[in-house]
Structures are given as C-alpha cells and as structure tokens.
Amino acid sequence: MKYYYTKILTVSAVILSILLIVLGIILGQFFHLFGKNVDATIQQTYWVYLLFTLVLVFVVMMFVMTKILQQYVQPFDHFTGVVHQLARGNYLVRAHNEDSKINHQLTNSINQVAQKLQGNSALRAMEQERLNTLVSSIGSSLLMFGRQGAVNLVNRVFEETFQRNGEELMGKTFKDIGLPSDIEKEIETIFLTEEVRTFQSQVVLTEGVCHLDVYGAPVIGENGNWLGIVIIMHDITELVHLEQIRKDFVANVSHELKTPVTSIKGFSEMLLDGAVEDPVIRRDFLEIMYKESNRLQLLIEDLLRLSSMERGSFEITRKPVDVMEVVEQSIKIVQKKVQEKEMRIDLHMPEQLIILADHDRLVQVMVNLLNNAIAYSQEKTIVTVSVEEIDEYVEISVRDQGIGIMPSELPRLFERFYRVDRARSRESGGTGLGLAIVKHIAEAHHGTVTVDSEVGVGTVFRIQLPTHEQL
Ligand SMILES: Nc1ncnc2c1ncn2[C@@H]1O[C@H](COP(=O)(O)OP(=O)(O)OP(=O)(O)O)[C@@H](O)[C@H]1O
Numbered sequence: 001m002k003y004y005y006t007k008i009l010t011v012s013a014v015i016l017s018i019l020l021i022v023l024g025i026i027l028g029q030f031f032h033l034f035g036k037n038v039d040a041t042i043q044q045t046y047w048v049y050l051l052f053t054l055v056l057v058f059v060v061m062m063f064v065m066t067k068i069l070q071q072y073v074q075p076f077d078h079f080t081g082v083v084h085q086l087a088r089g090n091y092l093v094r095a096h097n098e099d100s101k102i103n104h105q106l107t108n109s110i111n112q113v114a115q116k117l118q119g120n121s122a123l124r125a126m127e128q129e130r131l132n133t134l135v136s137s138i139g140s141s142l143l144m145f146g147r148q149g150a151v152n153l154v155n156r157v158f159e160e161t162f163q164r165n166g167e168e169l170m171g172k173t174f175k176d177i178g179l180p181s182d183i184e185k186e187i188e189t190i191f192l193t194e195e196v197r198t199f200q201s202q203v204v205l206t207e208g209v210c211h212l213d214v215y216g217a218p219v220i221g222e223n224g225n226w227l228g229i230v231i232i233m234h235d236i237t238e239l240v241h242l243e244q245i246r247k248d249f250v251a252n253v254s255h256e257l258k259t260p261v262t263s264i265k266g267f268s269e270m271l272l273d274g275a276v277e278d279p280v281i282r283r284d285f286l287e288i289m290y291k292e293s294n295r296l297q298l299l300i301e302d303l304l305r306l307s308s309m310e311r312g313s314f315e316i317t318r319k320p321v322d323v324m325e326v327v328e329q330s331i332k333i334v335q336k337k338v339q340e341k342e343m344r345i346d347l348h349m350p351e352q353l354i355i356l357a358d359h360d361r362l363v364q365v366m367v368n369l370l371n372n373a374i375a376y377s378q379e380k381t382i383v384t385v386s387v388e389e390i391d392e393y394v395e396i397s398v399r400d401q402g403i404g405i406m407p408s409e410l411p412r413l414f415e416r417f418y419r420v421d422r423a424r425s426r427e428s429g430g431t432g433l434g435l436a437i438v439k440h441i442a443e444a445h446h447g448t449v450t451v452d453s454e455v456g457v458g459t460v461f462r463i464q465l466p467t468h469e470q471l
C-alpha cells in the first residue's frame, strides 16, 4: 500500500513546481537591469541557464523528498495496510518493517496484537464448534429465543422430532413456529416471570403421540443481563408407556388376587355362620375353597417365576437335551386332561434330536402350550405336536383344532394377564401368565415363539430354538 507516500510525493511535487515557477518569474524580472542594449542572444542564454537551474533544483529536491518519504512515510503505509487487514478479520497478516527503532517497536506491537487476535479467534472457533457439537448431540430437543422472543438456536433433535427445518425457523417468534399451545403459554410465562419452569406436554406427530418433559429457563449473561430463554424438551414417550404397563400390571395383579381371596373369605364366612353343620354343603364349600386357594398358589408361583425372569436373576442351565424326551414327558403331564376331554395328541418327530437347552424349562413351555391347546379346544379334537430341524433351528409346533384367536388379539397375546375371553380362561383355572412365561423361556434360549390362528379352525404355536448354541 502506497497511500500516504504517493499522496505526499504528488503534493510536494506540485508545491515545489509552483515555488520554482514563481522564483523563475521573479528572477526573470531582473534581466532588463543588465542594460538596455544587452544582446537578445545573451538574454536568451540567461533564460536557458535559469530554466536549467530551476529544473535541476526540482529534480534534486524531488530526489531528496523521495528518500525522506521512503524512510518515514512508507512504513506507515505498510502499518496502515496491516491494521486494515486485521480490522477485516485477517489475523494471519504480519508487519515486516524493522528499519528504524520506532518501526521495529511498532512492528513488534502490531504483530503481538495480530498474534493475540489470531489466538482468540482460534479459541472462539473451537468453543463455537464445541458448543455446536454439544447442542446437536444432546439427546433432547433444544430451542433458544432471544430477548424479543425470536428463535436464535435450534438443534438437530428438535428438527427431527418436530420435522422442521431449523434454518427456516431462525428469526421467527415462538408463536409462529407451530409449537403446541400449552408450550407457547409456558414460554410466555417464562418471558414474563423470568423464572425456571418444568412441565409435561404432548405433541401429535405423524408416528403417534409424543410425550415431552419440558424444561424452560431464562438465559442470563455474564454481566447479569437477560439474553432470552432456553427450552429443552425430553422425549418421555417410552417412559409413559412403561408407566402405563406398570399401572395395568398392578391393577391386573390386584384383581387376580382379589377374586380367589374374596371367594375363600365368602365361603369361610358362610361356614362359620352355620353352613358347617350341613355335611354336604360343608364339603362343597371346602372343595371350592381348596380350588380357589390352589388358584391363588398357582398365581403367586407364576408371578414369582415371571418376576425372577424379568429381574434377570433367571438363569437357564443348558445341557444336551433330547427334544423327543421333553415332548414325551410333557404329554404325560397333560395326559389326564386329554383323557377327560377325550382328545388325542398326534406326534410327528424324528427319532432323536439333541440340543443344548434347559430341560425343565422346556418341559414348562411344552406343558403351557399343550394345556392351552387342550383348554381352548372342544372335546374329541386332535392336538398335533411336530418337531423338525430347519437350518440352524429346531422348530417345535403345537397345533390344535380349537376355538382359534382373532387376528386383532394376536399382537397382545404374550402380554402378562392378557386373555382373549377372561371369563372362559378363568373358568379353566388360568392366570393369564402362561404365554408370557413361554416367551421369556424361549428368548432366554435365544429362540422365538410365534403364533398363527384362525377363529373356529384352530391355532398353532411355534417355538424355534437354535441347535448350535454354545455352552
Ligand atoms: N391354543 C389356544 N387357542 C385359543 N386361544 C388361546 C390358545 N392359547 C392361548 N389362548 C388365549 O390366550 C390367552 C393367554 O394365554 P395364557 O396361556 O397366557 O393364559 P391362560 O391360559 O389364560 O392362563 P395360564 O397362565 O394358566 O396359562 C388365553 O387366555 C386364551 O384366551
């Protein structure tokens, strides 16, 4: 940059020219004093000498001027250029002029400022990047509003949850970005009261209702000045769902426990009130009480079994097990019920099939499935048990010709206490935990359980267990 240097040089040249021209004119006035009859050629020679002298003075003066300007003004042009660059944000620029002591000091000072600015700017960029990473990787939706209520920060989770483009929301007020009305109201309250607020809200999205735990707080700057507010929304849909399951479970357990207890209490009261005197009634009532207490015991055992499975303390001991032996033992256990209903169990299986599994748990699975097949079928029907090896799995299926299950009921069938026909299941003495236990045991063996059914035709449950499971 040669800003001052060129300017001063041009101005000096102009001033010097004017001065020399004036000097020339003044000196020219003295020529006639040398005598009237001075030869014109001599006068001409004087003029030539005068002009030559003036031009020479001009050239010498300009040369000296250039040297002086180069020494004192040019460095300032360089420093000005460097400072201009720094002001524009180019912190990499440096001064290089160390001709004199003053220049040396100035160069050092400017370079130190530039270095500091460069360091600060790198630090700011790093902090900005950290903040951006933090804001975008935070697991909750985050929104920040400035003092006027306009959006000035939106993170990725918010964009994904609300399916909105953050860029488009920038600068819009909290009332124009389509937040649920209760959240808008709470934001307004935070703006008015400048106090922290936490509340729960719901948003209807394309994939369903999303439950949110919202935290809103004013943002206070370092000097205590108010910068706006921040809103953090945490998705608690899963938690709300689990809480609902827990509530349902408690309600179901209470109900299931209450029924037999009420019955036992009622009949024992009647016995105490005098029914005990009649031997026939006494026997009837005691039989009912015995049946109900059995049901209660069964329910408590099932509940304990299920809770130990869900707590993770449930361990299966895998040993080589012959699937045929498991099936045969299970059939023996349910044989009495089969005979009572004059039913028949058909078997289709290879001679021997060894897998690594927990023998007793497998028997439990088979007994549960066979009991269901018997309980939910008419008399004189056939239950078919088949075992076959498919790829790396052994598939055990239990097919009945019973009442069947409606397709809409199938997805909830393996839930605890879920029963298609409550009255009928209770009549058959069931607790509604059988299939939940089956599923847990199958999964503990890294296997699966599936069901196919047609109302009025029958149902088939299939258990698939891996054959090459390691010990
Ligand atoms: N083979 C089947 N045919 C028709 N419905 C069935 C069959 N197996 C199960 N179900 C339905 O699924 C429900 C849940 O079965 P699950 O075995 O879990 O409970 P349960 O039989 O009622 O009681 P338990 O816990 O004593 O077995 C049953 O109540 C019944 O409505």
Ligand SMILES: [Mg+2]
Pocket (backbone or CB within 6 Å): 368, 371, 372, 430, 434, 435
């Ligand atoms: Mg059952």
